Amino acid sequence: MCGRYANSLPPEAIARLFRTAGALPNVAPSWNVAPRQPAMVVRRHPEIGARHLDLLTWGLVPHWTKDLRAARRPISARAETVATSPMFRDAFARRRALIPAQAFYEWQRTENAPKQPYTIARRDGETLALAGLWEGWRSPEGEVLRSFAIIVTAANATMAPIHDRMPVIVEPPDWPLWLGETEGDVASLLRPAPEDTLRVWPVSTRVNRPANNDAELLAPLPAV
Template structure:
């Protein structure tokens, strides 16, 4: 799974990279994004014919949910079942998105304690997770809340010893199909949901402070000495 990640690229740079239009969110960059928090998401606005960069709440809440409480458990969607699972299948068919990311975090037990690792593509400073989004309307206030989830797949050989799953990272040539700008049938979309190439993935040990959601600073990505050699 992916339960914590960093996105430190300024909105203006995200706009240039993802070629979005419209107003930009006030986003100073985050080093420790956690479930139920808001973060930048790229979506395709079919009516306007353009990509938009918006702030959405992490943890997908289906339109038919009674409240937002279940979103904390829906931060990830397994790519192997996303097209069939009732919680995700409509979003997979109609509401796909990209989630800008600098690195994500995973933990593993080493010498009786959890060691945190940062993981990132080796060939780009800003990558894009494959995501889904939904709109949920509060029955009491009538307010709309937009939420998202991150798709996961089997980990590649570079990081499989840290965790057996990893987020799906899409390269730029696949962004139009995933966003819905160009037509793509379900088999073609599912074929995109594969592990990122092992030879293009890097990882490094980081400090324990990343485990506390209240910590959010550049030092969280600073390399540390792991408790054991990998």
């Protein structure tokens, strides 16, 4: 379900790639982005319409949430129900986003040992653009929290041996449609990635702990 991902690219590089406007966020590189942490998100500014690169918290808090402490804060939304679920349908209609990532992690269940983590990245080495939703929540005291979730769909053949779900990956020609800059069938983008898009390799269980955050997390395990 994509519960961790890596994005160590500097904001300047992300801004150039996604052609965002406005001030850039001040954020350190991360090879182990975890739920409840701030992360870079590309979204269409609700007032001026330009693409912006902002820091949002991973774990969606709908604008109608009454008690933040009791909020579910889901990190993912199912592609099959995102357009109809009360939790996500308003954001899907109006506040779609792209989450830049160098790679994401998934865990394969094994019979006699802890789950084996894998890294998944693009074969061509380019940055992944994961389909997401964002929300803005305001407390009675005026505190503003902007948050996001990643949309997941059925796994393709590359991912299926590891997990039955994978994040929706949006290709560059579809970015304007996904962000609401052009008209079209947005739901048609909620599909598994083509089979030749991704590569997969096993990595150390060090990635299991969010406190471990360095480039070695992406290193393949030695061949046995």
